[in-house]
Amino acid sequence: MFKLEGISIDPAPVSDGERARFVGELEKVQGTEVLDLLRIAVEQAPQGVLILGQSNQILAANGGASSILGYGAGELIGRSCDDVIPLAADEAGLAGGDGSESRVVSGLRKDGVAIPLEFGRNVALIGNTPYVVISIADVSDLLHLKARLSAVKHEHLGFQRLVADIALQIAGADAVALDDVITDNLRKLGEALQLDCALLWRRSEGATVATITHSWVSGPHPPTALSMPVASIPHIVSRLSDGEPVWFSRVDELSDPIDRETVRQHGPVSAAIVPVSVAGEADDVVCALALGSISAEHEWGAPLIERLRLVAGVIGQALARHASEASLSEALGEIHRLRDRLADKPLDGRRDARMPRLSRMIVAESAALKRALAQVEQVAATPATVLLRGETGVGKELFAQAIHDLSPRHQRPMAVVSCSAIPTALIESELFGRERGAYTGALSRQIGRFEAANQSTLFLDEIGELPMEMQVKLLRVIQERTIERLGSTQPIKVDVRIIAATNRDLEVAVRDGSFREDLFYRLNVFPIVVPPLRERIEEIPGLVWSFVDEYSRAFGKSIDSVSKSTMAELQSYRWPGNVRELRNVVERAVILSTGGPLVISVPRQAARVPEAAMTLEALEIDHIKKVLESTNWRVRGAGGAAERLGLKPTTLERRMARLGISRKRVS
Numbered sequence: 261m262f263k264l265e266g267i268s269i270d271p272a273p274v275s276d277g278e279r280a281r282f283v284g285e286l287e288k289v290q291g292t293e294v295l296d297l298l299r300i301a302v303e304q305a306p307q308g309v310l311i312l313g314q315s316n317q318i319l320a321a322n323g324g325a326s327s328i329l330g331y332g333a334g335e336l337i338g339r340s341c342d343d344v345i346p347l348a349a350d351e352a353g354l355a356g357g358d359g360s361e362s363r364v365v366s367g368l369r370k371d372g373v374a375i376p377l378e379f380g381r382n383v384a385l386i387g388n389t390p391y392v393v394i395s396i397a398d399v400s401d402l403l404h405l406k407a408r409l410s411a412v413k414h415e416h417l418g419f420q421r422l423v424a425d426i427a428l429q430i431a432g433a434d435a436v437a438l439d440d441v442i443t444d445n446l447r448k449l450g451e452a453l454q455l456d457c458a459l460l461w462r463r464s465e466g467a468t469v470a471t472i473t474h475s476w477v478s479g480p481h482p483p484t485a486l487s488m489p490v491a492s493i494p495h496i497v498s499r500l501s502d503g504e505p506v507w508f509s510r511v512d513e514l515s516d517p518i519d520r521e522t523v524r525q526h527g528p529v530s531a532a533i534v535p536v537s538v539a540g541e542a543d544d545v546v547c548a549l550a551l552g553s554i555s556a557e558h559e560w561g562a563p564l565i566e567r568l569r570l571v572a573g574v575i576g577q578a579l580a581r582h583a584s585e586a587s588l589s590e591a592l593g594e595i596h597r598l599r600d601r602l603a604d605k606p607l608d609g610r611r612d613a614r615m616p617r618l619s620r621m622i623v624a625e626s627a628a629l630k631r632a633l634a635q636v637e638q639v640a641a642t643p644a645t646v647l648l649r650g651e652t653g654v655g656k657e658l659f660a661q662a663i664h665d666l667s668p669r670h671q672r673p674m675a676v677v678s679c680s681a682i683p684t685a686l687i688e689s690e691l692f693g694r695e696r697g698a699y700t701g702a703l704s705r706q707i708g709r710f711e712a713a714n715q716s717t718l719f720l721d722e723i724g725e726l727p728m729e730m731q732v733k734l735l736r737v738i739q740e741r742t743i744e745r746l747g748s749t750q751p752i753k754v755d756v757r758i759i760a761a762t763n764r765d766l767e768v769a770v771r772d773g774s775f776r777e778d779l780f781y782r783l784n785v786f787p788i789v790v791p792p793l794r795e796r797i798e799e800i801p802g803l804v805w806s807f808v809d810e811y812s813r814a815f816g817k818s819i820d821s822v823s824k825s826t827m828a829e830l831q832s833y834r835w836p837g838n839v840r841e842l843r844n845v846v847e848r849a850v851i852l853s854t855g856g857p858l859v860i861s862v863p864r865q866a867a868r869v870p871e872a873a874m875t876l877e878a879l880e881i882d883h884i885k886k887v888l889e890s891t892n893w894r895v896r897g898a899g900g901a902a903e904r905l906g907l908k909p910t911t912l913e914r915r916m917a918r919l920g921i922s923r924k925r926v927s
Contacts, residue, residue: 312392316341319391328377328398330370344368345379345396364399376403422452423567427574431668435582439474442575447476449551449571453564456528456554460536460575463490463497463546470497470546490546492522500535500546505569507532507560528552532560534572539580539671549575577671622658626796632659635788640666645738647723647783648761650790653840656761657721659790663759664717672716675709680725687730688746692737695747710743710754717757723783724764724775735779758783793835793842800831803839807846808858815850821857823904829862851876852883856906861886881919884912893923 302309308325310318321336329336329344336344345367367377380395426445433441442460450458457477463470469489490497495516499506509530514520523531531552538547549572622633639646640663648656657676664674682690693708709718720726726734737743738758742751760783769775793800804822812819835841841863849860861883884905891901895909902909916922 306397308396310336310341310394310396312341312394314390316392318344325396328375328396329367330373335370341394345377345394364403367396375400419452419564419567422448423571426571430571430574430578433578435585438578438582442474442578443476445571446474450476450478453551453558454553455551455558457550457552459550459552461548461550470548493519495519496533497546500533500548503535503537505532505534505565507565509557509559528554529556530558530560532565532568534565534568536572536576536579538576538583547576547579548572622655622662625798625802626791628791629796629799632788632790633662635786636662637666639663639786639788641668643757645757645783645785646759647785647787648759648790649766649787650761650763651792651838652763653838654790654792655839656763656790657719659788660717660719660759660761664719664757667717667757669716669757672713674717674719675713676719676721677709678721680722684727684730687727688733691730692733692743693745695745705745708743708745710737710756711752713756714754715756717759720758720760722762723760724762724766724769728774728776731776731779735776735782738779738782793838797831800842801827803842804830804846804860807843808850811847811850817850817853819850819853819858823857823859825904826858826860826862830860833862848879848883852880854906859887859904859906861890877919881921884916884919884921888921888923 303322305322305324308328309320309322310325311320313319318336318339318341321331323333326333326336341347345365347365363379364376365379367375369375376399378397378399382393382395384391384393426448429441429445430438446458446460450456455478457475459472459476460474461470461472468491495514496506496519508514508523511520511524511527511529514523531550533548533550536547536549538545549568551568622629636659646660646663648659650656660676661674664670677691679687689706689708691708691710693711694706696705737754741755742753744751766775766780766784770777770780804827808819808822811817830842837844845860845863849858853859884901887904888895888901891899891904894900895902895912897903900909902912905912907915
């Protein structure tokens with residue numbers, strides 16, 4: 261056997277002539293520095309190197325090859341390559357040509373264990389004799405790492421889908437099932453992250469202890485630090501109050517020593533606590549989603565925290581919706597109780613209890629309005645276009661706001677455009693925006709109402725007044741959901757839900773050519789007719805007291821009763837201006853009120869509405885004259901003007917003299 265310091269050549273498998281040629285070539289360069297460097301490089305290379313002869317026997321092997329294949333020094337020499345790298349003859353031997361290749365193949369260790377090898381092959385000539393040089397590297401760890409990365413990626417995608425499913429389930433849950441849905445999804449979240457508990461806790465306004473409202477725990481003993489007195493975890497509560505999450509893989513990562521000691525004694529060894537924002541709650545109320553591990557440390561990454569914040573946001577929206585519905589139901593129940601109490605005894609013109617005042621409350625006592633509100637509830641959750649139809653002043657904008665508030669877009673404000681109030685020359689830039697220099701005077705870029713209402717609702721009031729050229733552009737926006745700013749050709753995608761309103765008969769407008777038929781059909785997807793006030797007189801008492809409360813607070817007056825005759829007159833009047841007219845009449849009466857039962861003068865059908873520029877004194881003169889005329893200028897006695905105005909007769913007479921009010925005598 262011929263040895264060259266680390267490279268062993270066994271002459272047995274080769275012929276004497278082949279051995280002589282190979283040894284001769286090596287001896288020619290043995291003394292050179294190149295051979296020394298080559299020998300050292302081959303022997304110390306991390307990859308295995310095998311040299312094969314024409315008969316596919318291993319002529320030489322470095323230490324790397326022996327280590328990878330589990331053989332001792334020199335044990336590979338003379339073996340067939342097929343013993344350690346089972347390949348077809350044309351893949352490993354000389355028949356494969358003189359090119360090079362690299363791929364992963366299966367190798368066989370001395371102990372019979374198969375291992376993945378990165379396999380490279382080259383053919384080299386020494387003199388006229390070809391030899392195959394094979395390089396191998398064990399890629400077991402690399403393939404294992406790739407498998408782990410693939411599994412992590414699959415797990416990551418699976419968790420993303422889980423978060424999406426949780427969001428859909430919680431957002432779609434009704435008030436009755438909401439608690440069970442939240443608890444079940446806390447379980448899914450905890451199990452997916454291999455945690456021991458998932459909780460939802462709430463610290464009420466001014467409370468010193470946070471209470472658990474929903475929980476899932478895999479073991480028999482939940483951690484107590486997540487529901488302890490807030491004074492024992494001050495830093496955590498402070499961060500949550502600021503809307504920031506808190507998480508720690510180990511208790512030592514908590515910066516505040518009080519928090520750290522509390523959690524070390526009572527809480528989990530690892531936890532993430534994410535604030536839950538519930539709209540309408542007081543600033544002092546803190547609600548949070550808490551997940552923890554009692555038995556082992558858990559690593560929390562920023563992407564995971566962001567997904568937990570998404571879940572917390574969905575839970576917050578659901579809780580806010582539930583609280584709003586409960587509050588509305590309670591208020592409506594109180595209204596019905598008050599109505600029933602008043603129905604059991606004669607109306608004496610006084611109110612025994614205050615009617616609850618809700619923001620944007622719609623009083624619904626009549627069958628006509630209840631039908632309209634039922635349609636609002638049906639369409640609100642969908643993205644469908646709604647056309648509100650009704651007379652001027654019936655409250656179409658209030659209905660549009662109710663649809664928006666009950667829709668999934670309620671977190672963003674509804675944009676409102678009055679199509680009749682914007683000059684024709686400006687309506688395009690108002691709706692779609694403009695670029696700088698689009699026309700003379702356009703000194704800056706301006707976004708339009710459609711862009712401002714992206715992912716929200718756009719209310720187009722008085723749509724029947726929209727100019728014909730703008731009707732064409734509006735139709736294109738509804739169809740393609742894209743707009744172009746004035747002065748630009750760049751399309752902008754918008755996601756806007758459209759609610760339109762009109763007091764015109766659009767079918768007639770279509771027939772006379774002032775309104776496009778195709779736009780009418782696009783807007784008339786879900787029409788809702790808001791009935792006029794004369795068809796729902798049952799709501800007048802509730803509306804009156806609602807407006808009385810509003811304006812008495814605004815003007816600093818105390819009004820506890822309304823004249824019986826006044827309320828009867830209000831219900832017999834036909835109200836051509838509908839709710840808007842009623843509101844104005846009540847406001848005027850509250851301004852003029854000086855105490856006692858409120859007297860509301862019902863407008864005469866042909867009476868001229870006082871101009872907005874009238875002084876308070878002029879309003880008072882007009883009001884006193886109307887009351888005097890309704891009593892045939894009788895000041896004193898039962899049913900006289902003094903009684904209706906809540907004044908002493910002498911006081912009224914002095915005021916009439918001061919204001920110059922006297923009855924015109926017929927000559």
